[in-house]
Amino acid sequence: MSRVGHPTVPEPPRPGMFSNARVVGRHFFVSGMHAGTPEGPVGGGDVYRQAREAFRRTRVLVEACGAQVDDILALRIYVTDIADKAAVGRARAEVFRGDxxxxxxxxxSALVEGGLGVEVEAQGIISATATADA
Incomplete structure (x- = not known):
């Protein structure tokens, strides 16, 4: 098992609290990513921009795990207002294609920091796409 991080993704606030990402065998797990920063959310109150940042963080962690975004097999997306699903879906469509x-x-009702409107959690199998194509 290995803990995975990336320099463009903020580390957990307290060491040992949780990992941003883990790899176990060929399986990878990415904790809920959001747009939070000490100065407030990337994108301010714009949930589309927040979602783009959450998906960017998810992507770079997946790649740091040795996988590709197409290797993500399951996503869990949390929003504080279901009316934002179209904005989040628009950002999601910029990341995923095909299968x-x-x-x-x-x-x-709320996410870990005030002002956040969306959080994305992912898991998958490294080289799942290549295996499926074989």
Whole structure:
């Protein structure tokens, strides 16, 4: 098992609290990514821009795990307002093409930091796409 990070993704606030990403065998797991920064969310209150940043962070962590975005098999997306699903879907469509991952989108009352409207969690198998094509 290995813990994975990336210099463009903020580390957890307290060491040992959780990992941004883990690899176990060929399986990878990415914790919920959001657009939070100490100065406030990337994109401010614009949930589309927040979603783009959450997906960017997810992508770079997946790649740091040795996988590709197409190797993501399951997504869980949390929004604080279900009315934002179209904006999040627009950002999601910029990332995924072809065989889409299984996906869940749910509304929650709040996320870890004030002002956040979306959080994305992912898991998959390294080289899943290559295996599926063989």
């Amino acid at each position: 889409f991952p299984c996906s869940t989108l749910v509304e929650v």
